[in-house]
Each structure stands twice: as structure tokens, then as C-alpha cells.
Amino acid sequence: xxAYVPPxxxxxxxxxxxxxxxxxxxxxxxxxxxxxxxxxxxxEAAKIAENTLAPLNEIGDRQGAxxxxxxxxxxxxxxxxAWQTLVEGGWNxxxxxxxxxxxxxxxxxNTAVQEMWQSANMAFALCPMLTQGAVNAMQLYADDALKAIxxxxxxxxxxxxxxxxTEPQAGSDLAATRSRAVPNGDxxxxxxxxxxxxxxxxxxxxxxxxxVLARLPDAPAGVKGIxxxxxxxxxxxxxxxxxxxxxxxCVSLEHKLGIHGSPTAVLSFGxxxxxxxxLVGQPNRGLEYMFTMMNHARLNVAMQGLAIAERAYQQAxxxxxxxxxxxxxxxxxxxxxxxVHHPDVRRLLMxxxxxxxxxxxxxxxxxxxxxVAHNHADEAERKRAGLLVDLLxxxxxxxxxxxxxxxxxxxxxxxxxxxxxxxxGAAQHYxxxxxxxxxxxxxxxxxxxxxxxxILRDGGAGARALLADIAALGRELADGADDSLRVTGLALLxxxxxxxxxxxxxxxxxxxxxRVPAAASVTLLELLGLVVGGWQLARAGRVAVAKLAEGDxxxxxxxxxxxxxxxFADHFLPRVAALRTTVVAGSGSVMALSDEQLFAA
Numbered sequence: 019x020x021a022y023v024p025p026x027x028x029x030x031x032x033x034x035x036x037x038x039x040x041x042x043x044x045x046x047x048x049x050x051x052x053x054x055x056x057x058x059x060x061x062e063a064a065k066i067a068e069n070t071l072a073p074l075n076e077i078g079d080r081q082g083a084x085x086x087x088x089x090x091x092x093x094x095x096x097x098x099x100a101w102q103t104l105v106e107g108g109w110n111x112x113x114x115x116x117x118x119x120x121x122x123x124x125x126x127x128n129t130a131v132q133e134m135w136q137s138a139n140m141a142f143a144l145c146p147m148l149t150q151g152a153v154n155a156m157q158l159y160a161d162d163a164l165k166a167i168x169x170x171x172x173x174x175x176x177x178x179x180x181x182x183x184t185e186p187q188a189g190s191d192l193a194a195t196r197s198r199a200v201p202n203g204d205x206x207x208x209x210x211x212x213x214x215x216x217x218x219x220x221x222x223x224x225x226x227x228x229x230v231l232a233r234l235p236d237a238p239a240g241v242k243g244i245x246x247x248x249x250x251x252x253x254x255x256x257x258x259x260x261x262x263x264x265x266x267x268c269v270s271l272e273h274k275l276g277i278h279g280s281p282t283a284v285l286s287f288g289x290x291x292x293x294x295x296x297l298v299g300q301p302n303r304g305l306e307y308m309f310t311m312m313n314h315a316r317l318n319v320a321m322q323g324l325a326i327a328e329r330a331y332q333q334a335x336x337x338x339x340x341x342x343x344x345x346x347x348x349x350x351x352x353x354x355x356x357x358v359h360h361p362d363v364r365r366l367l368m369x370x371x372x373x374x375x376x377x378x379x380x381x382x383x384x385x386x387x388x389x390v391a392h393n394h395a396d397e398a399e400r401k402r403a404g405l406l407v408d409l410l411x412x413x414x415x416x417x418x419x420x421x422x423x424x425x426x427x428x429x430x431x432x433x434x435x436x437x438x439x440x441x442x443g444a445a446q447h448y449x450x451x452x453x454x455x456x457x458x459x460x461x462x463x464x465x466x467x468x469x470x471x472x473i474l475r476d477g478g479a480g481a482r483a484l485l486a487d488i489a490a491l492g493r494e495l496a497d498g499a500d501d502s503l504r505v506t507g508l509a510l511l512x513x514x515x516x517x518x519x520x521x522x523x524x525x526x527x528x529x530x531x532x533r534v535p536a537a538a539s540v541t542l543l544e545l546l547g548l549v550v551g552g553w554q555l556a557r558a559g560r561v562a563v564a565k566l567a568e569g570d571x572x573x574x575x576x577x578x579x580x581x582x583x584x585x586f587a588d589h590f591l592p593r594v595a596a597l598r599t600t601v602v603a604g605s606g607s608v609m610a611l612s613d614e615q616l617f618a619a
Contacts, residue, residue, distance in 0.1 A: 020332060020333045020443065021068070021072060022067065022068060022072040022075075022137055022138050022329055022332060023068060024063075024064035024067050024068060024134045025328065026061070026064055028375070028378070029130050029134075029378075030057075031558070031561075031575075032375075032378050032379055032382045032558070033126065033127075035557075035558070035561040036379045036383060036554060036557055036558060036561075037126055037382035037385065037386040038386055039056060039124075039386075040053075042124045042390070043124065045124075045390065045394060045395075046393055046394075046395055048122065048123065048124050048389075048393065050122055050123065051123050051127065055123070056127060059112070059123070059127060059131065060127075060130060060131070063109070063130075063131040063134055066104070066107075066135070067135050068138065070100050071100060071143070072138040072139060074095075074096050074097060074139055074142060074279075075138065075141070075279075075446070076443060076446065077094050077096060077279075078094040078139065078141050078142065078279020078280075079276075079278045079279060080094075080278075081094040082278035082279060083220070083271055083278070083280065083281035085219075085270065085271050089219075089267055089268050090220075090268070091218075091219040091221065091268055091271055093220055093221055097222065098221065098222055101145070101222040101223070104146060104175055105174060105175040105176060108121065108174065108175075109131070109146070109175070110146050110149060110150065110173060110174065110175035111174060112127065112128045112131065113125050113127075113128040114153060114157075114173050115157075118157075118165075118169055119169075119170050119173045120173055124386075124389045125385050125389050125392075126382065126386045126388075126389055128385075129317075129381065130382070132147060132321055133324060133325050133328075133381075134325075136321055136326070137325040137326070137328045138329075139279070140277060140322055140325060140326060140450050141279035142279060142280070144216050144217060144277070145178055145217045145222065146178075147315070147318045148178070148180060148217060149172055149175065149179040150314070151179070151181065151310075151311040151314040151318070152227060152229055153172050153173055154310055154314050155229060155246075155307055155308065155310045156168065156172075156179075156229075156248070156298065158307070159246070159299035159307045159310070160248065160298050160299070164296055167258070168227050168248065168250075168254075171225070172227060175223070176223060176224070176225075177223050177225040177226065178217060178220070178222065178223050178225075178226050178227070179226070179227045179228075180215055180226060180228045180229065181215075181229055181308065181311050181312070182212040182215055182218075182228050182230040182231065182249075182285065183212070183231055183312075184212060184213050184214045184215075185210065185212060186213055190459070190460070192241050192244065192305060193240040195231055195233060196233070197209065197210025197230065197231065197232035197233065198210060198233055198234075198235070199232040199233065199234055199245060199247055199295060200234075200235060200292060201234075201235075202292070205294050206295045206296065207288060207291060207292020207293065207294065208232050208247055208249050208287045208294075208295040209287055209288030209289075209292050209293070210232060210288070211269070211285065211287070212284070212285045212287070213272075213284050214272065215228075215282065215283045215284070216280060216281075216457075217280065218268060218281065218282070218284075218285045219251070219281060219285070220281050224252070224260055225251055226250070226251040227250050228249045228266060228285070229247070229248060229249075229298070229308070230246070230247045230249045230287065231245070231304050231305065232247055232295075232304075234301055234302070237301070237302055238302065242302060244304040245297060245298075245301050245302055245303070246297070246298040246299065246307045246308055247295035247304075248295060248296045248298055249264065249266060249287060249293050249294070249295035250264055250266075251263070251266050253294060264294055265287065265288050265289055265290055265291070265292065265294070266286075266293050267285065267286045267289060268283045268284070268285060269283075269285065269286050270283070272284070274453070275449050275453070276448075276450040276453060312458060312459070315458045316411055316412075316415040316459060316464070317384060317385070317388075317411055317415065319419060319457065319458045320377075320381055320414040320415040320418040320419060321381055322422065322451075322454045323377060323418035323419035323420070323421060324374060324381055324418055324422060325422075326425075326426055326451045327370065327373070327374050327377065327421065327425035327426065327451075329447055330370070330425055330426045330429030330444065330451075331371065333429060333442075333443060333444055334428070334429040334432035334444070335358070335367060337436070337444075338356060338358035338367060339356050341357045342354040342355065342356055342357070343357050344357070344360065346359040346361070347361060366431060366432050367432065368589075369425075369428065369585075370429070371582060372582050372583075372586040373424075373425060373551065373586070373590070374425070375554070375582060376552065377421060377551065378554075379551070379555065379557065380413070380417075380418065380547075380550055380551060380554055381418065383410070383554065384406070384410040384411065387403040387404075387406045387410070388403075388407055391404040391407055405480050405483075406480075409468075409480045409484060410550070412465065412467045412468040412543065413464075413468060413543060413546050415464045416455075416461045416464035416468070416540070416543045416544075416547065417544060417546075418547075419451075419454035419461070420455055420461055420544070420547075422451050422454060423448075423451045423452060423454065423455055426447045426448040427448055429444050429447060429448070430445060430448050432444075461540055461543070462539065465540040465542065465543040466536060466539050468539065468542070468543055469538075469539045469542065473521060473524060473525070474524070474525065474528075474535070481546075482521065484550075485514045485518050485521070486514075487553075488510065488549060488550070488552075489511055489515075491507070491510065491553065491556055491557065491560075492507045492509075492511030492513075492556070493507065493511055494507065494560075495507025495508075495510070495559075495560065496508045496511055500580070502559070502563065502581070502584065503556070503580050503583070503584075505587060506555075506556050506559060506580070506584050506586075506587040507556065509552070509587035509588070509591040509592070510552050510553065510556050512591070512594075512595075513548070513552060513594040516545070516595050516597075517549045517594060517598070519598055519602065520542055520545055520598045520601045521542075523601065523602045524538065524601070527605070531609075533608075535605075537605040537606075537608035537609060538600075538605035541597055541600050541604075542601050545594055545597040545598060545601065548590055548593060548597070549591075549594060551590070552583075552586055552587060552591050555582060555586050555587075556583050558582075558583065559579045559584075561579070562576040562577070562579030563576075563579075
């Protein structure tokens with residue numbers, strides 16, 4: 019497995035020119051986010067990614083997490099020391115309020131840090147990611163007493179947090195949740211079983227704070243009857259020290275296709291009468307509260323799609339530079355040539371590079387919008403940014419993870435037969451990437467969210483506004499003087515027409531059969547992902563051309579931007595028209611076969 023080198027120049031370009039780091043840093047509450055501070059944070063995070071986390075990636079994959087005789091999940095060699103590096107540096111506290119022990123820095127900057135750590139070691143980085151999500155949920159909904167007990171240690175990283183949703187019989191159908199919480203004095207006794215709990219047990223910290231969905235005895239049926247509870251692995255004494263062991267037991271660890279270093283636990287609550295827990299917020303509003311953590315996780319899992327693609331690309335590029343095989347078409351002479359000069363290998367690498375840059379633009383733009391939505395002084399700006407976050411979240415989670423999986427596969431393809439051999443490391447990236455389209459809501463769940471909650475609910479207003487902004491950029495580039503961007507502009511403009519047709523069809527498609535929009539949803543998400551990705555690359559190309567015109571000396575880096583945008587316009591934006599046809603004309607055929615026909619031998 020090759021080393022991971024954080025792409026700091028690319029990250030800083032996207033932060034500054036696509037996400038608007040300077041504008042975000044000027045928002046109320048981010049006074050410490052100076053340019054020097056941003057550079058320092060990025061530099062130090064890159065060192066941790068490259069020197070501490072990346073070397074443990076293969077070790078975690080090979081050793082995995084193991085459950086010992088005492089029921090404790092033991093992490094791989096070196097992981098405990100790596101976690102202490104994050105705690106000692108206060109890294110988990112980066113985006114949180116200084117009054118609660120945080121650094122008070124933007125979510126946008128935290129996103130860049132998370133990208134590097136997810137690329138370096140995705141299985142490890144899941145733990146701080148979920149802990150930050152648990153902190154967000156508790157900050158918003160827990161009472162002051164719970165915050166005082168748990169948040170300082172969770173923000174520091176001394177304790178970690180989990181999200182306990184899925185049950186064996188329920189899966190994604192949360193209406194079928196059976197876990198129970200019975201009032202018992204000033205607390206509740208929680209019982210039930212949860213599965214697929216990432217870092218549900220481990221040996222990195224002395225306590226684990228579980229956020230658990232369960233039903234009260236008098237709760238209404240369905241999702242409206244679910245409440246949220248804090249259930250720690252160990253109870254906490256009045257002085258803040260660790261107390262007695264709670265009735266939270268790790269029954270087993272899942273044997274997974276990938277992310278072996280991350281312990282994925284089956285947890286049993288209350289085997290001997292009930293695990294002690296405390297209600298978060300109001301009764302029967304648990305799912306609403308948990309969506310805070312879920313939406314945080316969805317954008318971060320979208321980031322995993324980018325991160326694993328970046329790691330796979332770096333490995334594929336390194337291999338292609340070194341592997342000598344065959345004589346590239348068009349070359350003369352007898353000297354050996356690396357496979358990077360073969361046209362199809364170059365096609366694969368260009369496809370990886372273009373889509374990685376598109377994903378990074380989408381995710382950093384969404385991260386900046388989160389900061390604006392929470393911190394801007396103007397209510398109208400907060401609302402506008404919030405709507406953009408709402409629309410981009412399912413697109414980002416669905417498209418970036420599906421694309422990350424494809425690019426990890428392309429990384430194996432560049433290696434040829436060696437990619438299928440575990441020792442090269444390319445296969446690990448492919449295996450690790452596979453979960454990203456599943457957890458925190460499958461691609462279909464994201465697509466249905468996009469269709470029902472983000473497009474149909476507002477009559478398509480948000481989607482139309484976004485497509486109008488993208489079309490305006492396409493028109494500007496198509497009419498501009500720069501030849502390198504004109505074709506990209508025309509392709510982008512054309513793609514918004516097809517995307518608009520698909521959105522308008524969706525608004526009336528369910529009148530006769532409500533299944534039809536659902537059948538079209540994943541295809542529509544893919545379509546919009548391509549359009550939004552092309553938008554980001556076109557924005558980057560426009561910035562690069564302007565900087566070159568101003569005399570910026572970094573010509574190799576900047577001149578690649580419009581060429582990469584053109585490649586995406588040539589190879590990926592034409593797919594939008596075909597996807598539009600599939601959405602509009604092909605969705606009805608999804609359910610065309612009867613059950614008898616479908617299962618006929």
C-alpha cells in the first residue's frame with residue numbers, strides 16, 4: 019500500500035475559491051479563524067493524517083477489532099496511541115463552542131480536516147466523526163444537567179459517542195423499533211438490542227456515551243412514538259468520575275467486508291432489569307432529534323466517498339507511474355514506458371481526478387453553507403443557506419458515495435491483476451468503500467429524501483433555484499472569451515435543461531401511481547449529482563483562468579483546472595441527457611413485471 023499524501027494545495031484552493039473560507043471566517047463566532055490559523059490547522063492535521071493515521075490503515079485492516087473474553091472490543095495495534103494524539107491536540111473540539119471547551123472554528127475547516135483523516139484511515143476516523151455528531155445532537159436538545167455531565171469529556175475526546183438506531187427486525191424501518199424505556203425515578207430503564215453500532219464498544223476511551231432510540235410505555239405507534247436517551251457504558255459519579263458499569267453489553271462484533279479496524283457492535287441494553295438512561299429533550303421526539311446526528315453523519319459519509327476515492331487515486335497514480343508494461347500507442351523508440359502513458363489508463367486516471375475534484379467542490383460548498391445557516395447575522399441568508407444544505411445533503415451522500423465506490427474499483431482496474439491481490443492495498447480501498455452507499459441511509463433512502471422532502475415538498479422551488487444558478491454560470495462561460503471554458507459552459511447549460519425537464523416531470527409523475535417517483539429517484543439523484551459536480555468544476559476552471567490572467571505563477575496546477583472541467587463536460591455531462599430519458603420514459607417499466615413474471619424460472 020502506498021503512502022497517503024494530503025492534497026493540501028487542492029484543499030486550500032477549494033476552501034478559498036469555491037467554499038469562500040474568508041467569508042465564512044468573517045461570520046460571527048469565528049473570530050479566531052484567521053488565515054494563519056487555517057494554515058496551521060491544515061498543516062498539523064495533514065501531519066497527523068500522513069504520519070500517524072495512514073500507517074495504521076493496513077494494520078487495522080489486517081488485525082481488525084476483536085472481542086475479548088471480558089466483552090471489550092480491542093482495537094488494532096497503535097490505535098490507542100493515535101487516539102491519544104487527537105485528545106492531546108484537542109482535535110475533536112475543533113468546531114465546538116469555546117465556552118464548552120471547543121476551539122470555535124468553522125465546520126468548513128473541520129470538513130477539510132476530516133477529509134484528510136478519512137483518506138488516511140477511514141475505519142479509525144469513524145470514531146471522531148460520530149462523536150462530533152453526538153455532541154451536536156446533545157448541544158441542541160439535551161438539558162443543561164446532561165450537557166454539564168457529558169459534553170466536556172465528549173468534546174475533548176476523552177469519551178466517545180455513538181448513534182443507536184438499527185434493530186435486527188427493523189433495519190431502516192424505524193416504525194418497527196422495539197427498544198423500551200421505563201420511567202424509574204429521575205431516570206429511565208432502557209432495554210432492547212441494537213445492531214450495526216459503529217464503535218459501540220472499544221478500548222480507546224474510558225467511557226462511551228450511547229444515544230439510543232427507544233419507546234416509552236405510553237408512546238404512540240410508529241415513528242411518532244420514539245424518544246431519545248443518553249445511556250453511558252459507565253455511570254458517572256457526582257464529581258464527574260467514572261462509576262459503576264451500566265447494563266450495556268457488547269454481544270458480538272460484525273465480521274465485515276471492509277473497515278475491519280472499526281468495531282461494529284451488537285449491543286444489548288438492560289439484560290438484568292434495565293440500563294440506566296436519561297431522556298433527551300421531549301418525549302416522542304427522538305427521531306427528530308436523531309436526524310441532527312444523522313444529517314451530520316450523512317455529509318461526513320459523503321466525505322468518505324471523496325476520501326476513499328482520493329486514496330485510491332493516489333495509489334493508482336503511483337502504480338501507473340512505476341509499472342512498465344507494453345509500448346504505448348504513438349510512442350517511438352525502444353525505451354520502457356510506464357503504463358500511465360497508455361490511453362485507457364490515462365482515461366481511468368482522468369476520470370478519477372475529475373470526479374474527485376467535483377466531489378470536493380460539492381462537499382466543501384455544503385460545509386460552508388452549514389456555517390452560514392448557523393452563524394450568519396441575517397435571517398434571510400441563514401434560510402437561503404439552510405435550503406442549499408437541505409438540497410445538497412442527499413445529493414452529496416448518494417452521488418459521492420456511489421462515485422467513490424466506482425473510483426475505488428477503477429483504482430483496482432489501473433493495477434490490473436495486481437489490484438486483485440491484497441498485498442498491493444488497492445483491494446482494501448475497494449472493500450472499505452462498499453459500506454458508504456449503505457450506512458447512514460442507503461442511496462435509495464437518500465434519493466427518496468431528495469424526491470419527497472426536498473423537491474416535491476416545496477414544489478420544486480429549491481431545485482429550480484439551484485439549476486438557475488448553474489445555468490447562469492454555463493451561460494457566462496459559453497458566451498465568454500476563453501476558449502478553454504466555452505465547451506464546458508455549453509455542456510453545463512445543456513445539462514441544466516435536461517435536469518429541469520426531469521424535475522418538472524417529477525412534480526406530476528405520481529398523480530396516477532405513487533410508486534413511479536420512487537422508481538425514478540436514484541436515477542434522478544445520479545443526474546443531479548453529475549450536474550452539481552460539473553458546476554463545481556466549471557467554477558474552479560473559471561477561477562483558475564482568472565488567476566492565470568493575473569499572472570499567477572503556479573501554471574501547472576491552475577492550467578489543469580479548465581482542462582479537467584472540459585474532460586468532465588466531455589465524458590460525464592453527456593450522461594445527463596440519457597438519465598433524463600430514463601427518469602421520464604423509463605420509470606414506469608420498473609414495476610412492469612408481476613411477481614409471477616419476476617420470479618418465473
